[in-house]
Amino acid sequence: MHVFTDTSPGGEPGREDQETLIRVAMERATEGAPPLPDLVPVALVQGRRRRVRARAAIGGATIAVAAIGVFATTLPVWGGDAAATRNVSAASSAGATAVPRAVRTPVHIEPSPGESSMADLPAAERAWQEEFQQRAAAVFDELLPDAFGTVHPVDLAVSRYQGGKDGPVFPLMFSVRPQAGPEATPADPPCTSIPEKHLRCREATLPNGITIRAVTASGNEKEGKTITGTTLTFERGRSSVKLSVGGDDHAMVSAPVTTDQLLAIAQDARFLELVDDADAHPMEPKKDMVRGG
Known part of the structure; x- marks a missing residue:
């Protein structure tokens, strides 16, 4: 029997006595029950696991982001060998130039007696010219009309290319020659049109400041047909540039490219x-010049 001292007003047990009663009641209620486990080690283990999971999640996200960056920088942009490469945006070429592209099989032409070819070049220079031809052919595929066909380099000279689609073959020349010395006189005649010879010449200054000459000529008449080709010439940097397209003189089919289309390419x-x-890296000898008038 417990005896309590009444120390609080109203004859009820005081606060201290109430706490004692509660503690005694709890001890009686838990008599025979197993001891409570120590929760501190469990909490420490769970805390460690949460930290490990958090670090793993952060590390995984970092690796994923890095992997995406590496994948994006190593993913090649491939140019096709046919219509798939046409009308590609400028983004595929402006940086154009270092991006891997599908290799276009060069057209082989045997040199004439006494004529040299790219096969005679030193290995390093030949590799440079072949790589340049591959890039140029891909660019022309993007810029020329579909009717010109897929452009391939010609292994005879770095300036030689050809297109073709469904039979006809269209020669293309893209020449960048160092200019001759200032003491020489250009061999180009005045820009004159001769309608009776189907020759038209015009000069213009393009919006980019280039002064350009465009010559369109028809000739090689056979069986009442003639073929037409166009040539552009202009100066840039220290070089003389020529871009020309011609028709198939066997099939008697004119080049499917207009003068305005070539001017747009320029x-x-x-x-x-x-x-x-x-x-910057000349691949052809200096432009042929003649002295005097």
Whole structure:
């Protein structure tokens, strides 16, 4: 029997006595029950696991982001060998130039007696010219009309290419030659049109400041047909540039490219980047010049 001292007003047990009663009641209620486990080690283990999981999640996210960056920088952009490469945006070429592209099989032409070819070049120079031809062919595929067909390099000279689609073959020349010395006189005649000979010449200054000459000529008449080709010439940097397209003189089919289309190419940044590369690393001898008048 417990005896309590009444120390609080109203004859009820005081606060201290109430706490004693509660503690005694709890001890009686838990008599025979197993001891409570120590929760501190469990809490420490769970805390460690949460930290490990958090670090793993952060590390995994970092690795994933890094992997995405590596994948994005190593993913090649491939140019096709046919219509799939046409009308590709400038983004595929402006940086154009270092991006891997599908290799276009060069067209082989045997040199004439006494004529040299790219096969005679030193290995390093030949590799440079072949790589340049591959880039140029891809750019022309993007810029020329579909009717010109897929453009392939010709292994005879770095300036030679050809297109073709469904039979006809269209020669293309893209030449960047160092200019001759100032004492020489250009061999180009005045820009004159001769309608009776189906020759038209015009000069213009393009919006990019290039003064350009465009010559369109028809000739090689056979069976009442003639073929037409167009040639552009201009100066840039330290070089003389020539871009020309011709028709198939066997099938008697004119080049499916207009003068205005060639003029548009001459203004395109992708084409001018090729010109600047060839100007910085000349691959052809100096332009033929004649002295005097």
